[in-house]
Amino acid sequence: MDRLINIAAPPLDTEEARARREADAPHSPVASFPGETLRLDAGLVLHDLQIAYQTYGEPNAARTNAILVCHALTGDQHVANVNPVTGKPGWWETLVGPGKPIDTERFYVICANVLGGCMGTTGPSSTNPQTGRPYGLDMPLVTIRDMVNAQAMLLDHLGIERLLCVAGGSMGGMQVLQWVASYPERVVSALPIATAARHSAQNIAFHEVGRQAVMADPDWHGGHYLQFGVTPHRGLAVARMAAHITYMSDQALHRKFGRRLQDRALPTFGFDADFQVESYLRHQGESFVQRFDPNSYLYVTRAMDYFDLAAEYDGVLANAFRGSKTRFCVVSFTSDWLFPTQDSRAIVHALNASGAPVSFAEIESDKGHDAFLLDEPELSDITRGFLDSAAKTAGLPVARDR
Template sequence: MTFEQNTLPCSYFTEKKPLLLENGTSIDELTVAYESYGKLNKNKSNAIIVCHALSGDQFLASKNPITNKDGWWDRMVGPGKPIDTERYFVICANVLGGCIGSTGPTSIDPKTNEAYGLSFPVITISDMVNAQIRLINHLGIEKLLSVIGGSMGGMQVLEWAASYPDRLHSAIPIATSSRHTAQNIAFHELGRQAIMADPDWNNGNYIKLGTSPTKGLSIARMTAHVTYLSEASLTKKFGRRLQDKKEISFGFDADFQIESYLRHQGLTFVDRFDANSYLYITRAMDYFDLEKTHGKSLTEVFEKTKTRFLIASFTGDWLYPPSENLMIVRALSAGGVDVSFVNIESDKGHDAFLLDEPEFDVAMTGFLDAVSKEIKV
């Protein structure tokens, strides 16, 4: 599924100034699709950017026009919620390389008047952040109150703080990592191989040829989805229960509820996501390695930064486990950076950061409140 630029109900920012990319090439025309909530105050000091994860989008706290479901972090962002839109002006932009309105492989290449497809340059997390910088420049925001994000969103937060320490007062990286581990890369490779093995992928030219690699993309999603959960949450939710039957079928239909659930996850994903975009974004995450990009140790990357950090991890998260988050805490502490760390008890896996975890809400509310008092918002 692809979405034409400017067809979704959200804000758009387009700039015809080349965006220089980490791989040395550039994008001539940048479009950023974004949503905002709340009001920007007079001195523009109450702005927060929330960075979305791999399969997220700009519909953070408003109905998603594609799925007709609530925004992906509706429980966290809104009036009276931890990220309180009555106090803060909250921006969420579709990432560079995405497929929900921002420039990505489904966009039209102005040079050829055709969709980029695989001719789209390979982008990185820092390219995504540079696109967001363009957006806040356009909105006239000098310094953000906070940059917040989980998973890939957390990687963007770290990159924000590492490259633009003067543009944010605080950073909240959640359930994330300062570099992709071999296991992280392995799971992404499974997904990419599934997409590329689908004959309808047509070497990435499926838009032009009118095919759609739905099988491959849905298998990619199924694999990834398992990594967002935990054994405990799968057992609790599904156990070995059978789907609409009393006995096993001695066949390969979806006998078990978990199979049926995963198939559903895969099928609904292809309605809202583009296969090439999935390749590009997973690649950006795999390439993420703050120490390598910045050519120094993690401690040196953040040394003496004035940015205040709140880092959160979840005990049941095995994709970006507490130990990975603690490594960042360690480096920040060593660099004399003001850092708080909460490790939330949860058996819900990586997805816990999106789910109901009251302890996490308390930390988020308190931290943002303290930062806004400190900078006198």
């Protein structure tokens, strides 16, 4: 925010950024599955699957204390450790860590980079074993269900049969819902936050704008930019800027920036970042392209677009949860206009109809969709209470008084 960044200016050093990302990705353990295949919803089969992940805490002797955290669109496996690419804290350190609501002193916490991602799990920037070159658009499209199936393979690899909880916000919440639908017997409790059982027309529209921004960049080269030694960083930055607006509320933008000018008293009557909100957005765009692969952005947004859990169950969402014994806690935020409370209510209504035990909280916040990533005391309290209760039901030792 203290710098003016013009994404139309000379290219950013994204080659270096990618090299750093690739060098750093091995910081995470990577599970390989030689000889196994993953059958995708697209009808194709993925060979040589690799899943990069992080774990925190230790499994107990009965292996009943595992919690799977699912990350959102541009998240990664670095939930609660310094991110090796950005040098910033893990993306959910507000909730995950020793003594935190998702307490790594009690629970064995697992998070994997999603299928289609760019932090070590197989995605479009991975090497296609059939050609020896990066997949690019030859990588088959993946769905939220494919992501969950890959995570299930990882759990098998780690020797975790049942999850005490699967938790996540936004696209992470979609995975939570899919987990219960696909593997009801493996999930004791589920915490979907700021999410929806299907992506709305407006959200598909915003994703399409982002994809078109990437694909309109001549450096995209039909998805094969890695072979040309370039990256469509300008298009990706525009995509990130547009998306970032949707993560915040009008009120949050007003409170943070209003119409305040950047480092000056009067407008410049030009196209530099006159307003603080412009400078902030440019910075968001610029820093994002240093850490994210443009093709992964296409794949993962597409997976969200395709998500419509009811469609797998004759259009009746309740059928997705029929017979499940999983306990649910559904959370939304009042100012989230990307995944508004009505989306969470639809999930709750379906769970009610299926007879599943569910609690629901709409948290008062003016921080928009981003609230699930921020320090929201009510979210912390709800998460702690829900996990305490789930742990008690599962026969885990009670939490120490804090």
